[in-house]
Amino acid sequence: xxxxxxxxxxxxxxxxxxxxxxxxxxxxxxxxxxxxxxxxxxxxxxxxxxxxxxxxxxxxxxxxxxxxxxxxxxxxxxxxxxxxxxxxxxxxxxxxxxxxxxxxxxxxxxxxxxxxxxxxxxxxxxxxxxxxxxxxxxxxxxxxxxxxxxxxxxxxxxxxxx
Amino acid sequence: xxxxxxxxxxxxxxxxxxxxxxxxxxxxxxxxxxxxxxxxxxxxxxxxxxxxxxxxxxxxxxxxxxxxxxxxxxxxxxxxxxxxxxxxxxxxxxxxxxxxxxxxxxxxxxxxxxxxxxxxxxxxxxxxxxxxxxxxxxxxxxxxxxxxxxxxxxxxxxxxxx
DNA sequence: TTGCTCCTCACGTCACGTGAGGTGGC
DNA sequence: TTGCTCCTCACGTCACGTGAGGTGGC
Numbered sequence: 217x218x219x220x221x222x223x224x225x226x227x228x229x230x231x232x233x234x235x236x237x238x239x240x241x242x243x244x245x246x247x248x249x250x251x252x253x254x255x256x257x258x259x260x261x262x263x264x265x266x267x268x269x270x271x272x273x274x275x276x277x278x279x280x281x282x283x284x285x286x287x288x289x290x291x292x293x294x295x296x297x298x299x300x301x302x303x304x305x306x307x308x309x310x311x312x313x314x315x316x317x318x319x320x321x322x323x324x325x326x327x328x329x330x331x332x333x334x335x336x337x338x339x340x341x342x343x344x345x346x347x348x349x350x351x352x353x354x355x356x357x358x359x360x361x362x363x364x365x366x367x368x369x370x371x372x373x374x375x376x377x378x
Numbered sequence: 379x380x381x382x383x384x385x386x387x388x389x390x391x392x393x394x395x396x397x398x399x400x401x402x403x404x405x406x407x408x409x410x411x412x413x414x415x416x417x418x419x420x421x422x423x424x425x426x427x428x429x430x431x432x433x434x435x436x437x438x439x440x441x442x443x444x445x446x447x448x449x450x451x452x453x454x455x456x457x458x459x460x461x462x463x464x465x466x467x468x469x470x471x472x473x474x475x476x477x478x479x480x481x482x483x484x485x486x487x488x489x490x491x492x493x494x495x496x497x498x499x500x501x502x503x504x505x506x507x508x509x510x511x512x513x514x515x516x517x518x519x520x521x522x523x524x525x526x527x528x529x530x531x532x533x534x535x536x537x538x539x540x
Numbered sequence: 541t542t543g544c545t546c547c548t549c550a551c552g553t554c555a556c557g558t559g560a561g562g563t564g565g566c
Numbered sequence: 567t568t569g570c571t572c573c574t575c576a577c578g579t580c581a582c583g584t585g586a587g588g589t590g591g592c
Contacts, residue, residue: 219591227545237546238582246581257590258547268534275494280440283581292539308509311539312502318535319498322491329488332437336481340474347470372430373480377454377473381565389571399572400556408555419564420573445555 220253222264229262233270240270248273248287272318279321289314339373346374384426385414391424395432402432410435410449434480441483451476501535508536 219225230236243249244260249269251260269290276286292310294302349365363370370378381387392398405411406422411431413422431452438448454472456464511527525532532540 225545225591236583238584241548242582255546255590259545259590260547265537269538272535272538277581278442290539305509307540308505311536312505314539315498315502315505315535319495319502322495322498326488326491326495329484329491333481333484333488336477336484340477340481343470343474343477347467370427373434373477374473375427376431376434377452377476378469387565387571398557400558403574404556417564417572421564422572439555 220261223252223261224264224267226251226260226262229260229267229270232267233274235270235274243270243273243283246283246287248283248290276318276321279318279325281321289317335371335373339371342371342374382415382423385423386426386429388413388422388424391422391429391432394429395436397432397436405432405435405445408445408449410445410452438480438483441480441487443483451479497533497535501533504533504536 224232226237226240230240233240240249240260244251249266251262252266253261255261272290273283273286276289277283281289292307292314294307345365351364369375386394388399388402392402395402402411402422406413411428414425414428415423417423434452435445435448438451439445443451454469454476456469507527513526531537
């Protein structure tokens with residue numbers, strides 16, 4: 217028999233999820249994301265739909281969560297070992313909770329990044345002024361702070377780089 | 379003599395920068411961010427203005443850069459070992475380049491996060507529909523995919539969690 | 541059958557975490 | 567002088583990176 221219907225081998229699965237074989241094997245070891253089944257020879261076969269799960273794990277990592285925390289958050293699926301499916305209301309409640317937590321993290325990160333973007337804009341603006349200024353860099357690394365021309369301190373992103 | 383003017387010991391510096399002592403010592407070891415000076419007894423004294431540099435390093439890490447890449451990007455300050463300051467135009471050019479690269483990364487991340495936010499919204503919306511649906515979870519972990527009620531496949535964030 | 545993909549160890553690395561044991565500074 | 571902060575090793579951990587040596591699958 218060939219590849220199970222609608223399944224992917226680890227290489228294609230990794231490519232679609234934007235990651236690599238080592239990472240997938242590590243996730244499996246942690247119980248985060250396992251292949252649906254294995255071939256006779258040990259090849260992993262992943263569900264096509266689980267690419268979404270893989271992407272979610274990666275996105276949650278980018279939001280700063282550790283893999284253990286991610287494991288708890290996305291542990292919403294019925295346990296295959298237990299017979300008798302859990303109450304539906306319980307499942308949907310856990311899924312909702314995971315989605316809301318994810319949304320909270322995303323919103324907070326967007327806000328932080330928008331503040332960063334404003335700061336960079338300010339710094340780029342001030343840099344134009346610096347280029348037209350007669351003051352030269354001093355010995356220390358925070359020269360021109362506060363700006364000896366305007367009396368205002370430098371934008372943070374210039375203090376960081378000057 | 380006491381603490382040099384306008385300087386912070388490592389604990390306060392870490393607090394203001396949202397990090398800890400171990401991380402600061404590691405950054406120093408890599409040459410990323412060093413204290414302005416040391417006390418007789420070895421205590422590190424950091425410039426107050428370098429809190430901005432610390433925050434920038436942390437923000438660049440959150441954007442997915444490795445410390446080595448961050449080191450190259452923010453290496454814009456005149457080398458204290460070399461005598462004679464480098465041409466001003468060269469410094470401002472490097473600062474501008476670092477700021478523009480940072481802006482590029484921020485913009486890309488915001489776009490990605492906004493797409494994620496839309497997906498989560500979609501999934502939360504669909505979840506309301508699922509709660510009113512008579513279908514129950516099956517054995518496998520991608521039941522209801524494609525949704526057996528509407529014929530549409532589930533939003534990705536539901537495939538990931540169901 | 542050939543080449544490409546995959547397998548399992550197992551050691552290495554990056555960015556810190558976490559004490560142990562000792563000393564500095566207002 | 568007391569307590570709090572800081573110091574330097576040095577081993578541990580998390581999330582992989584990177585081969586070595588071998589086998590599976592269309």
